[in-house]
Amino acid sequence: xxxLSIGMILAAxxxxxxxxxxxxxHSGIYAGSGPRQLxxxxxxxxxxDRVVSSPVWSGGILYFGSDDNNVYAVDASSGRQxxxxxxxxxxxxxxxxxxxxxxxxxxxxxxxxVEAATxxxxxxxxxxxxxxxxxxxxxxxxxxxxxIADPYDVYLSxxxxxxxxxxxxxxxxxxxxxxxxxxxxxWKFTTGDVVHASPAIDSGTLYVGSWDSYFYAIDAASGKExxxxxxxxxxxxxxxxxxxxxxxxxDGVVYTGCRDSNLYAIDAATGKExxxxxxxxxxxIVSPTVVNGKVVFATSDSSLFHIADAATGKPVLQQDxxxxxxxxxxxxxxxxxxxxxxxxxxxxxxxxxxxLWQYQTDTARKNPGWVLAADGKINGAMLFHSNWREAxxxxxxxxxxxxxxxxxxxxxDGVVYxxxxxxYLYALD
Amino acid sequence: xxxxxRAVILLASTALSYAANPAASRWDGSFLVPGREMKLxxxxxxxxxxxxxxxxxFPTLDIAGAPLSDIAVKDSTLSFAVKGVLGDIKVxxxxxxxxxFSGALExxxxxxxxxxxxxxxxxxDLPRQSTNVAxxxxxxxxxxxxxxxxxxxxxxxxxxxxDGKATAKFFLKGRREVNLNVAILTQDSDLLTxxxxxxxLTYEGRFRGGEISGTWQQGPYEFALVLHRxxxx
Numbered sequence: 001x002x003x004l005s006i007g008m009i010l011a012a013x014x015x016x017x018x019x020x021x022x023x024x025x026h027s028g029i030y031a032g033s034g035p036r037q038l039x040x041x042x043x044x045x046x047x048x049d050r051v052v053s054s055p056v057w058s059g060g061i062l063y064f065g066s067d068d069n070n071v072y073a074v075d076a077s078s079g080r081q082x083x084x085x086x087x088x089x090x091x092x093x094x095x096x097x098x099x100x101x102x103x104x105x106x107x108x109x110x111x112x113x114v115e116a117a118t119x120x121x122x123x124x125x126x127x128x129x130x131x132x133x134x135x136x137x138x139x140x141x142x143x144x145x146x147x148i149a150d151p152y153d154v155y156l157s158x159x160x161x162x163x164x165x166x167x168x169x170x171x172x173x174x175x176x177x178x179x180x181x182x183x184x185x186x187w188k189f190t191t192g193d194v195v196h197a198s199p200a201i202d203s204g205t206l207y208v209g210s211w212d213s214y215f216y217a218i219d220a221a222s223g224k225e226x227x228x229x230x231x232x233x234x235x236x237x238x239x240x241x242x243x244x245x246x247x248x249x250x251d252g253v254v255y256t257g258c259r260d261s262n263l264y265a266i267d268a269a270t271g272k273e274x275x276x277x278x279x280x281x282x283x284x285i286v287s288p289t290v291v292n293g294k295v296v297f298a299t300s301d302s303s304l305f306h307i308a309d310a311a312t313g314k315p316v317l318q319q320d321x322x323x324x325x326x327x328x329x330x331x332x333x334x335x336x337x338x339x340x341x342x343x344x345x346x347x348x349x350x351x352x353x354x355x356l357w358q359y360q361t362d363t364a365r366k367n368p369g370w371v372l373a374a375d376g377k378i379n380g381a382m383l384f385h386s387n388w389r390e391a392x393x394x395x396x397x398x399x400x401x402x403x404x405x406x407x408x409x410x411x412x413d414g415v416v417y418x419x420x421x422x423x424y425l426y427a428l429d
Numbered sequence: 430x431x432x433x434x435r436a437v438i439l440l441a442s443t444a445l446s447y448a449a450n451p452a453a454s455r456w457d458g459s460f461l462v463p464g465r466e467m468k469l470x471x472x473x474x475x476x477x478x479x480x481x482x483x484x485x486x487f488p489t490l491d492i493a494g495a496p497l498s499d500i501a502v503k504d505s506t507l508s509f510a511v512k513g514v515l516g517d518i519k520v521x522x523x524x525x526x527x528x529x530f531s532g533a534l535e536x537x538x539x540x541x542x543x544x545x546x547x548x549x550x551x552x553x554d555l556p557r558q559s560t561n562v563a564x565x566x567x568x569x570x571x572x573x574x575x576x577x578x579x580x581x582x583x584x585x586x587x588x589x590x591x592d593g594k595a596t597a598k599f600f601l602k603g604r605r606e607v608n609l610n611v612a613i614l615t616q617d618s619d620l621l622t623x624x625x626x627x628x629x630l631t632y633e634g635r636f637r638g639g640e641i642s643g644t645w646q647q648g649p650y651e652f653a654l655v656l657h658r659x660x661x662x
């Protein structure tokens with residue numbers, strides 16, 4: 001850690017809560033406007049490995065994790081590092097910031113609370129350990145009797161903070177509630193598989209999906225189940241199963257994507273399905289954004305940006321994103337911002353869905369290994385030429401190496417921030 | 430003159446053919462995509478009718494025996510395509526004085542320089558061909574299989590052709606209706622094999638007692654499927 005200005009320390013101490021997609025309901029809606037036209041890269045901040053984490057903003061400071069095992073605090077205006085905290089594993093989640101502490105999960109199997117001003121450890125909590133979702137013959141990989149980790153399970157659960165507790169999911173299958181000040185366990189709720197979605201909280205209820213194909217509503221105070229909702233199953237290749245998407249809550253309705261190709265709207269009080277939007281075999285990994293009675297989301301394989309009616313799920317418009325989208329759309333000033341797995345970052349007008357601008361990372365422009373076809377689509381024929389041994393995993397790693405954008409953007413003070421697998425955190429204005 | 434051993438005659442024949450056609454050879458080379466060198470082995474030859482035939486191996490991409498198509502050799506220029514492998518690949522270039530090839534390889538709209546050298550006589554890996562089937566197998570067959578959690582009704586049409594290569598089509602009716610043209614169909618004794626590589630599908634069945642009893646294999650899926658003579662539509 002270098003010398004800190006008094007101003008920076010005060011800013012960190014006085015800052016409010018910040019978490020994945022802005023708040024505890026994961027609204028993804030940011031005050032003010034982001035760039036409607038792209039002027040350029042304001043700055044980019046280098047880390048030692050891919051940045052899957054989505055940055056959060058608190059008091060002019062950005063907090064985010066990197067797969068280089070560190071969590072960084074960076075001055076949002078200058079891109080200058082304030083501190084970094086080193087864990088013993090990658091940190092592909094968004095930190096949450098509340099009451100002067102920064103909370104996050106690391107692949108080392110610990111949950112951390114560090115001081116927002118200094119990056120000093122306040123406490124840490126050992127979970128049952130992290131792991132990726134895994135299954136025999138997953139996605140058609142061979143041999144089909146071999147248990148293989150899912151290379152597309154790229155995130156860890158981003159914590160949320162409410163009522164003096166911090167909540168998060170874990171690869172050990174549990175959802176945890178810890179005392180935010182001390183790290184003491186309040187309760188844990190056991191699901192049937194990995195929980196890497198980020199819980200959302202509203203009116204004392206925690207909402208989160210698991211890879212066991214259930215979506216849960218849990219009483220935030222007691223940890224008791226209120227209801228559960230069953231998503232699709234895929235017992236053979238385990239491709240169309242599990243909630244990787246983190247939910248959004250708006251007007252008493254929970255919206256969540258699922259790997260079973262649906263975007264679901266579920267009554268928050270009862271757990272009854274209101275509607276589903278089926279995407280023909282294409283995962284919905286993003287967290288939807290609900291704005292002005294519309295749901296904004298995007299898909300993986302079909303590579304589409306969708307706007308649907310929030311009340312009925314009826315499609316309003318769709319646009320081609322060129323490649324898969326895992327990054328959840330951030331909305332500010334009538335514009336949706338999100339990253340794409342071909343290494344581009346896109347801004348679309350919410351009224352007509354038209355592309356306002358896009359930015360491509362340097363690595364993606366160089367197109368190592370011809371990961372991309374000339375039209376910017378993922379060059380699947382070149383990448384996924386074999387289902388055997390580790391070839392699909394190596395291919396996915398190669399695909400991810402070109403500066404793709406898993407990170408969900410945040411918008412603050414006219415600037416949009418996001419991470420990329422090229423190891424940089426970007427600030428575009 | 431003493432008779433030459435048969436092997437020597439064959440070798441001489443191959444060598445003459447090799448010498449007669451500058452493009453006819455085994456070619457070994459590589460193309461450089463950004464940050465990665467890819468190996469390529471190409472075998473080019475001419476058949477009895479003088480038509481160009483060939484196959485390709487991509488050792489770093491798990492591909493062997495990919496048939497070449499659209500082969501054109503004119504003066505010192507050579508071009509060919511490899512369809513259905515890595516998308517569609519096109520190669521264009523020139524034979525060089527030193528027994529080499531210099532050109533470009535295109536895939537997915539990307540292009541990279543390709544250089545190859547002759548390394549010996551061609552070893553073309555000819556694609557497998559369909560055979561005709563026994564007369565009692567011709568016609569319409571149908572059956573049902575349980576695909577994970579739902580029923581799929583399968584109808585199969587088999588027809589012999591005068592060129593000795595039978596044709597077949599699958600019609601599937603499950604959650605959706607799908608037509609599949611069988612690319613390679615062979616009968617070896619009572620074993621019938623039908624392949625649709627584009628769908629990663631192979632059906633292997635034994636023709637016994639008036640029915641075809643076998644396994645539908647598609648990617649990692651395997652489902653039992655017994656086909657009976659179809660009722661008249």
